Amino acid sequence: MPPTIHMSADDHRRVTAAVAAAEAHTSGEIVTIVTDLSDKYREVAFAWASIACFAALSAIALFPDAFQALYERALGGWTYDHSPGQWLGIVAVFAAFCWIGTFAAMQLLPLRLALTPGGIKARRVRARALSLFRVSAEARTTGKTGVLLYLSLRERRADIVADAAIADKVAPEIWGAAMASLLDHVRAGRPGEGMAAAVEQMGAVLREHLPKGSENPNELPDRLIEL
Numbered sequence: 001m002p003p004t005i006h007m008s009a010d011d012h013r014r015v016t017a018a019v020a021a022a023e024a025h026t027s028g029e030i031v032t033i034v035t036d037l038s039d040k041y042r043e044v045a046f047a048w049a050s051i052a053c054f055a056a057l058s059a060i061a062l063f064p065d066a067f068q069a070l071y072e073r074a075l076g077g078w079t080y081d082h083s084p085g086q087w088l089g090i091v092a093v094f095a096a097f098c099w100i101g102t103f104a105a106m107q108l109l110p111l112r113l114a115l116t117p118g119g120i121k122a123r124r125v126r127a128r129a130l131s132l133f134r135v136s137a138e139a140r141t142t143g144k145t146g147v148l149l150y151l152s153l154r155e156r157r158a159d160i161v162a163d164a165a166i167a168d169k170v171a172p173e174i175w176g177a178a179m180a181s182l183l184d185h186v187r188a189g190r191p192g193e194g195m196a197a198a199v200e201q202m203g204a205v206l207r208e209h210l211p212k213g214s215e216n217p218n219e220l221p222d223r224l225i226e227l
Contacts, residue, residue, distance in 0.1 A: 006034055006153055006226055011192025015224040018196040022203025028166060028210045029146045029220040030202060031137045032195055035227040037109075038152040039124040041116045045106035048115055052102040053095050060091055067091075113154060121155045128152065129159035132227075138163055141219045145210055149198055151182065153191060158182050160202070169209040178202050195224070 007015075019030050060067045071090065106112050113121075129150040137146030147162040160175045178201040185194025 006036055007192050007224065011195075012224050014192050014196045015199065016222050018199040018203075019222040019224075022199050022206065023218065023222070025212050026203060026206035026210050027143060027145050027213045028203075028206035029137070029141050029218070030199055030206075030222075031133075031146060031148045031220050031225070032151075032199065033132055033136065033148065033225045033227060034151045034153065034191065034195065035128070036152075037154045038121075038128040038157075040109075041112055041120070041124070044112055044116045044120070045103050048106050049099045049103035053099040056098040057091070057095050060094075109154075121157055125150070125152045125155055125157040126159050129161050133161040136225070137161075137220060142217070146220055147202065147206070149178075149182075149195065149202065151186065151191060151195060153186070156183065156186055158186075158198075166206070166210065170205060174205055175202065178205070 015032055019032060022028075022030055106115070129148060132150060133146075133148040137148050138144075140146055141163065144163040144165040147160065147166050149158070149160055151158045158179055160172075160179065162170060178198040181201060182194040182198035185191065185197060
C-alpha cells in the first residue's frame, strides 16, 4: 500500500528547508514526522456503549412508569400485565440494543475522536512520539543530539522528544513556543507552515544550548517523514 499523503510537495520542501537552515547553526539534529492518527481509540467505543447502557438502565429505574408507557405506545397500545421476570427480560433486551446501537455508532472514527477525552489523546500521542523517537533519533547521533518533532493531525496534537544531550540542557517547557506556533497553524489548516515555524524556533533553542561544533556531520534525515 502506498503511504497516505497528508502534506503537499510544497509543505515537504518548506519543512526540509527549515530543518536544514536550523541545523546549520547547531550540533542538534531535528527529525520531523507527521501522521494522520496516533491511535484508533477502540476502547472508547466500549466505554461509551457501557455508559449509554448504564444511563438507560438508570433512567428506567428512576422512571419505570414512563418506560412502561413508552413500551406500550411502541406496541400500538396493545399490552397486558407482565410478570416481574418478563419485565426483567424486556429491560435486558432494551439495554442490549442500547449498548449495541451506541457501539455501532462509535465505529465512526470522527465521532469516536470527538468523544475521546483530551487527556487520553495527549497520552496516546506522547506514547507514539516516544516510540517513533526510539526508532528514528534516540542514540543515533554521535553526541546524542537528536530531537523529534511529531505531529498527529486528527488529534491536532504534537510533541517534541529530545535525546539525552539536549534533554539535559533544555527543560520541556522551553519548547512551548514552538508547540504553540505549530498548533496555531494546524488549526488554521496550514500544517506544513506550522512545522516549518516550529522547526525554526527549535533551531533557535538548539543554537543557544548546542552551538555548531567544528565536526558536525548530518547524521539524521532533514526530510519530512509521513506515516
